[in-house]
Structure formats: C-alpha cells, structure tokens
Amino acid sequence: MSPTMIRGIFDVLSLSSVLILLVIGMAIIVGMMKVFNMCQGELVLLGAVTAFLCGKYLGNLWIGLLLAPIVVGLFGLLLERTIIHRFYVNPQGALLATFAIGLVMRESLRTRMSTQSSPVDAPIQSSITIGGASLPIWRIVIMFVTLLLALAIGFVLIKTNLGMKVRATLDNPDLVSVSGISTKWMYAGTYAFGSALSGFAGAMIVPLQTLYPNLGYDNLILMFIAVMIGGLGQFAGPLAGAALIAVPGAILGQFISPVTGQILVVFLAIIFMRFRPVGIFQGGR
Amino acid sequence: MNKNLFKKGSTRRITAIVASAVALLSGLTFAPAQAAPTVKVGVLTDMTGAFGIVGKSNKAVAEFTINEINKSGGVLGRKLEMVLVDSATDAAVATRVASRLVNQDKVAVVVGGVASFTRVAIRDVIAKRGKTIYIWPASYEGNECSNNVWNTGSAPNQQVDPTVKYLLSQGKKTFYLAGSDYLYPRNILSRVRQVVLAGGGSIVGEEYVPLDMTDPSNLVSKVLASKADALFEVVVLPGTGPFIKGVVDGGFKGTIAGTLFDEGINPIIGKQAEGLIGVQDFYLPVTDPFTKATVARFNKQHPEAAGLFSATFNAPAWYRSIYLWKAAVEKAKSFDTAKVNKAMDSVSLKNSIGGPVSFAPGTKHLNLPMYLGKSNADGSNTIIKSLGKIAPYECAKKQ
Numbered sequence: 001m002s003p004t005m006i007r008g009i010f011d012v013l014s015l016s017s018v019l020i021l022l023v024i025g026m027a028i029i030v031g032m033m034k035v036f037n038m039c040q041g042e043l044v045l046l047g048a049v050t051a052f053l054c055g056k057y058l059g060n061l062w063i064g065l066l067l068a069p070i071v072v073g074l075f076g077l078l079l080e081r082t083i084i085h086r087f088y089v090n091p092q093g094a095l096l097a098t099f100a101i102g103l104v105m106r107e108s109l110r111t112r113m114s115t116q117s118s119p120v121d122a123p124i125q126s127s128i129t130i131g132g133a134s135l136p137i138w139r140i141v142i143m144f145v146t147l148l149l150a151l152a153i154g155f156v157l158i159k160t161n162l163g164m165k166v167r168a169t170l171d172n173p174d175l176v177s178v179s180g181i182s183t184k185w186m187y188a189g190t191y192a193f194g195s196a197l198s199g200f201a202g203a204m205i206v207p208l209q210t211l212y213p214n215l216g217y218d219n220l221i222l223m224f225i226a227v228m229i230g231g232l233g234q235f236a237g238p239l240a241g242a243a244l245i246a247v248p249g250a251i252l253g254q255f256i257s258p259v260t261g262q263i264l265v266v267f268l269a270i271i272f273m274r275f276r277p278v279g280i281f282q283g284g285r
Numbered sequence: 286m287n288k289n290l291f292k293k294g295s296t297r298r299i300t301a302i303v304a305s306a307v308a309l310l311s312g313l314t315f316a317p318a319q320a321a322p323t324v325k326v327g328v329l330t331d332m333t334g335a336f337g338i339v340g341k342s343n344k345a346v347a348e349f350t351i352n353e354i355n356k357s358g359g360v361l362g363r364k365l366e367m368v369l370v371d372s373a374t375d376a377a378v379a380t381r382v383a384s385r386l387v388n389q390d391k392v393a394v395v396v397g398g399v400a401s402f403t404r405v406a407i408r409d410v411i412a413k414r415g416k417t418i419y420i421w422p423a424s425y426e427g428n429e430c431s432n433n434v435w436n437t438g439s440a441p442n443q444q445v446d447p448t449v450k451y452l453l454s455q456g457k458k459t460f461y462l463a464g465s466d467y468l469y470p471r472n473i474l475s476r477v478r479q480v481v482l483a484g485g486g487s488i489v490g491e492e493y494v495p496l497d498m499t500d501p502s503n504l505v506s507k508v509l510a511s512k513a514d515a516l517f518e519v520v521v522l523p524g525t526g527p528f529i530k531g532v533v534d535g536g537f538k539g540t541i542a543g544t545l546f547d548e549g550i551n552p553i554i555g556k557q558a559e560g561l562i563g564v565q566d567f568y569l570p571v572t573d574p575f576t577k578a579t580v581a582r583f584n585k586q587h588p589e590a591a592g593l594f595s596a597t598f599n600a601p602a603w604y605r606s607i608y609l610w611k612a613a614v615e616k617a618k619s620f621d622t623a624k625v626n627k628a629m630d631s632v633s634l635k636n637s638i639g640g641p642v643s644f645a646p647g648t649k650h651l652n653l654p655m656y657l658g659k660s661n662a663d664g665s666n667t668i669i670k671s672l673g674k675i676a677p678y679e680c681a682k683k684q
Contacts, residue, residue: 003510004510007509007510008506011502011503014502015500110337111333111337115338115552115553116335116336116338116339116522116523116553117522117523118552118553119552119555127534127536134535134536208500209499210527214523219499250502250503254506257493258493258494258495258498258503258504259466259493259494259495262495
C-alpha cells in the first residue's frame with residue numbers, strides 16, 4: 001500500500017472516531033432522554049476549556065482529561081436541577097432554553113479570551129510511521145478510546161441493573177416511580193453523565209483543533225444530523241448515525257473538493273431522513 | 286397620591302408644549318455659542334463577536350492616533366472626537382451602526398471594518414448614500430474602487446508577488462494552493478497562480494475547505510500526497526492552526542507561505558509556526574526610529590492592547606489611515622467630502638509605521654513599504670528582507 005492510501009484509510013478512521021466521540025454524550029441526552037439539547041456543543045467546549053486551563057496552569061493535559069468529565073458532569077447536574085428539568089414536558093421550550101444557555105457560555109468565553117483561538121498541545125505529540133505515512137499517535141489514541149467508551153457504555157446500559165433502571169425510567173417514568181425508584185435523580189444523573197461524556201470528548205479533541213468559542217457550536221449540526229439519522233430512543237443509533245455521515249464524508253473528501261463533499265453528505269442525510277424518518281435501527285414503533 | 290392627575294390629557298399636552306418650547310429655545314441659544322466645534326471621526330470595528338480581539342487592537346490604535354493629533358493641535362485648528370461603534374462581527378449590525386455614524390453623529394470620516402463582508406455592507410451607506418469619506422484599513426482581496434472609499438491596507442499583489450518570487454528564487458518549482466472557501470482566499474490564490482505560472486513554476490493542486498470545517502485532515506493528506514515544494518495557504522481561523530499543525534507534523538518537506546502570518550496570528554498556530562514565510566507592511570522587528578518610538582509609546586499608553594499591535598490586526602493601517610485623512614483635509618483646507626476626496630488621491634506621509642507611504646494616484650491604494658518575513662517557533666518574526674515601496678495593481682492600474 002502506498003503512503004497516500006494508508007493516510008486515506010487513517011483519515012476515514014480518525015474523522016469517524018472523532019465524530020462518534022463527540023456524539024456519545026449527545027446519544028445519551030438527545031438520543032435517550034429526548035431533550036433537544038442545543039447547548040451540547042458548549043458542554044464539549046467546557047471540557048475543552050478545562051483541558052486547556054490544566055495544560056496552561058498545571059502543564060499537564062492528562063489531569064485535564066481526568067478533570068474535564070468531572071467538571072462538566074457537575075455542571076450538567078446543576079443545569080438539570082435548575083433549568084432543564086422544567087422543560088421535560090415542553091420540548092420546544094427546552095430547545096430555546098438550551099440554545100440560550102449555549103449562547104451565554106460561548107459568548108462569555110469569547111469576552112474572556114485574549115486571542116481568537118489558542119492552540120492546545122496533545123499529551124502525546126509524536127507520530128508513528130507506517131508504510132511511509134506519518135500518523136499522529138493522539139489520533140490513534142482517540143480511535144481506541146472511542147471504541148472502548150462506546151462498548152463500555154453499551155455494556156452498562158444493556159447488561160447492568162443500573163442501566164436497566166435508566167432505560168426503564170426514560171421509557172416509562174410513571175411505572176418506574178411507583179416501583180420505588182427516584183426518577184428525579186435518575187433524570188438528573190443521566191443528564192450529568194451525558195454532559196460528562198461530552199466534556200471528556202472536548203478535552204480529547206481540542207488538541208486536534210484549537211480552543212475557540214465556536215468549537216462545540218461548529219460541530220453541533222453534524223452531531224444533530226448523526227442523532228437524527230440514528231434515531232431517537234436508544235444509545236447505539238446515534239453512534240451508527242455518526243459513522244454513517246463521517247465515513248462517506250471522509251472518503252468523498254479524498255476525491256472531490258471538501259466543500260462539495262460536505263454538501264453531498266448533508267444532502268444524502270436529508271434523503272435518508274425522508275425514507276427512514278425513525279432512524280437506522282428502529283422498526284415501526 | 287392622586288394618580289388621576291397624570292392621566293389627564295390636558296396636563297400631558299401642556300407638558301409637551303412646554304418641553305418643546307424649552308428645547309427650541311435652548312437650541313437657539315446655545316448652538317452659535319460653540320466656537321471651534323470638534324470634528325467627529327467615526328471608528329467602526331468589531332468589539333464583540335469572532336473578531337473582538339482585532340477590535341480591541343483597532344480601538345486602541347484609533348484612540349492613540351486621535352490623541353496624538355489632538356495634542357499637536359488637531360486638524361485645521363479643530364480637535365478630533367472619536368465616535369466608536371461596535372459592528373459585532375455581523376454585517377447587519379455594521380450597516381445599522383454605520384448609518385448612525387453618518388446620519389446621526391454626522392462624522393467627517395469613517396475608518397473601519399475588519400472583514401470584507403463588513404466593508405461591502407457599509408461602503409454604500411457611508412460613501413455613496415452618506416457622501417462621507419470611508420477609509421478601509423485592512424489587507425484584503427482587492428478590487429475596491431468605489432468613489433469616496435480609500436484603501437490603506439495592502440493589495441494582493443503587494444503581499445503575493447514578492448512572496449512567490451522569493452519562493453521561486455529559492456528553487457521551489459511546484460506549488461500547492463489551499464484556502465478557505467470564500468472571496469479573500471480565492472482572490473489571493475488566483476494572484477498566486479498567476480505569479481507562479483509567470484515565473485515558470487507549476488501548480489500541483491488547489492483546494493478550498495468550508496469556513497466552518499474544524500478538522501481539515503483530508504486537505505492535509507492531499508497536500509502531503511502532492512509532495513509540493515511549497516504550500517501557499519489561506520485557510521483562515523479556526524482552521525489555520527489544525528491545518529498547519531497537520532501538514533508540519535505529517536512530515537511536509539516543502540516551505541509553507543501565506544498572507545496571514547505575523548505576531549498577531551502565529552501564537553494561534555503554536556510552535557509549528559516555525560519557518561512560515563510571508564510579506565507584511567509591518568513586523569515587530571521593523572526598527573526605523575519613527576516606527577520604534579511610536580510602537581513603544583503605544584504599548585506604554587495602551588497596556589490593554591500591548592502585544593496587539595500587528596499587521597494582521599491592521600494596526601499600522603489604522604494609524605496611517607487617520608493621518609492620511611488629516612493630510613488630505615489640510616491639503617484641501619476643508620472638511621468637505623468632495624474636496625477631501627480629491628486631495629486624497631495624491632496625499633502622502635513622510636512618517637508612518639513601517640516607513641513613508643503615499644497614495645498611488647488613480648489607484649485608491651497606497652504605495653506601501655513591505656517586508657519579507659519568516660516566523661519563528663515562539664511566534665516572533667525575523668525580517669528576511671526589506672522590500673521597499675511596492676506599487677498597488679488596483680483600480681486604474683490593474684495588471
């Protein structure tokens with residue numbers, strides 16, 4: 001294989017794993033909880049900011065990777081208990097409220113940054129050479145972390161008692177609450193967990209990009225398309241949706257102009273939604 | 286308290302009549318009393334939004350320059366007054382505040398805009414319908430030749446031609462052109478193509494990415510596969526950092542050049558900025574006595590914007606814009622738009638940041654002293670060569 005081909009395959013894997021990693025948190029909050037969380041991008045951003053600050057003041061991005069999910073998770077908990085829980089009965093309201101939250105977060109960062117964007121160095125900056133192509137190790141780390149994270153969460157949701165309670169709560173809160181489970185804290189905990197995952201994704205991907213206020217927002221549309229294609233109501237769908245738009249996007253990008261590629265992918269997504277509005281995995285529910 | 290009193294129509298009417306009478310009288314009494322009224326200079330920039338950081342620099346430079354002029358006696362014996370408006374990185378907002386400057390504040394001149402979309406949005410409001418001088422202080426894609434509009438940043442040929450010629454002289458034969466998909470990169474790269482082909486080089490690839498593309502991996506791979514001797518890149522923020530990082534870390538052997546590398550932008554790229562080539566009208570190491578003293582004074586008076594005095598933030602262009610307008614007013618001996626507009630065409634400054642400048646008659650652009658620079662890993666720049674004054678190929682003198 002030529003270095004160009006190796007690079008091409010690597011790009012497909014890397015671009016899809018980045019999008020899947022970004023979508024994991026959203027798969028929980030939008031996919032499972034069905035909260036149209038327009039501030040999901042800013043949860044990613046908050047994770048990136050946490051990582052950036054740890055890199056800047058502690059000189060250690062590893063600590064940032066550890067702290068990002070904790071900080072963003074706690075923030076998510078606070079958000080759910082103060083604002084989000086009021087909108088479970090009013091999805092349109094949730095759309096506006098979370099959009100406003102995102103706007104406030106994004107713009108407050110903008111007024112505090114002294115540059116338009118700041119570079120963040122990856123904890124591992126070296127590359128390995130495979131067949132003549134130099135491949136950054138951090139992107140390889142992201143691929144494995146994404147795979148492990150998706151499998152682990154899938155396992156917890158499907159195989160464990162806690163996972164069953166979460167799914168039951170989201171499916172039929174009334175039945176669950178009469179069974180003696182606190183749905184209030186189930187919802188709050190799930191939202192916090194989805195936030196933590198987004199924060200972690202932000203910390204992981206910020207070295208590939210730069211820290212700038214629109215970091216999350218610029219990815220939001222693609223993330224939402226992934227969830228819509230995947231279908232609401234379960235966890236795996238949105239991840240499959242992410243792969244379904246990232247893989248063709250990355251392959252097309254190698255042969256045609258990235259601009260045309262992006263337009264084409266979104267166009268195909270619309271066609272797909274027309275013929276399968278419930279998403280990939282869902283039957284006639 | 287009897288609230289009914291205030292609801293009575295007659296009371297309100299009387300109040301209104303008294304108020305308008307007072308307003309009328311006060312206007313008549315005080316207006317002629319103002320001896321030498323100030324002249325308003327409209328300063329329009331993006332204080333908020335994506336270009337907020339550039340606005341911070343622009344505002345400080347405008348304030349600094351206007352203070353300097355006022356201290357030395359103002360313009361035609363009148364002090365200048367800065368009217369600052371925030372265009373918020375938004376064309377619609379820009380149009381609104383530009384119209385306020387012209388119609389309400391009645392400014393004598395407007396200096397401003399960061400991105401070209403702002404210029405296009407406000408140009409007619411100020412210069413055409415508002416019949417006010419508009420100075421556009423930014424390096425840009427060229428072709429701005431409207432009446433009453435004056436360009437004080439560099440035109441494409443002033444940056445591109447010397448950069449490409451330098452690369453060709455270093456034995457670079459094959460070029461890859463990469464940019465974001467909008468007017469500025471497309472125009473700059475079309476000039477690059479023209480100069481490369483004219484100089485005997487060849488273009489091995491040309492590609493544009495969407496403005497909001499956050500991960501330009503595909504483009505990085507295409508550049509690496511091209512094995513070009515030189516990459517000319519105009520991928521703008523937020524893509525710049527990741528793109529250059531990807532190309533450098535991917536083992537690109539060629540030289541990377543562009544129009545947007547200097548002390549203002551390099552910190553965003555990080556240590557991969559080392560070796561980037563470009564041409565600007567100013568770099569911090571420009572040390573003619575006037576430039577050195579002025580920049581030092583600026584940093585002292587405006588600590589909030591110290592470190593933001595850079596060519597890509599248009600700082601030198603803002604400084605000379607206000608002085609060029611002053612020179613034109615003094616030459617015309619009037620603030621009248623038509624007279625100032627006529628005087629502008631051949632006005633010059635002996636002292637300016639980076640060296641003397643003069644409008645090239647008929648071009649609406651400046652003969653600008655330019656510098657060929659190379660970026661270092663810490664974001665600073667080294668001047669490879671001082672190129673002297675370069676003429677603009679714009680408007681009447683298009684080549």
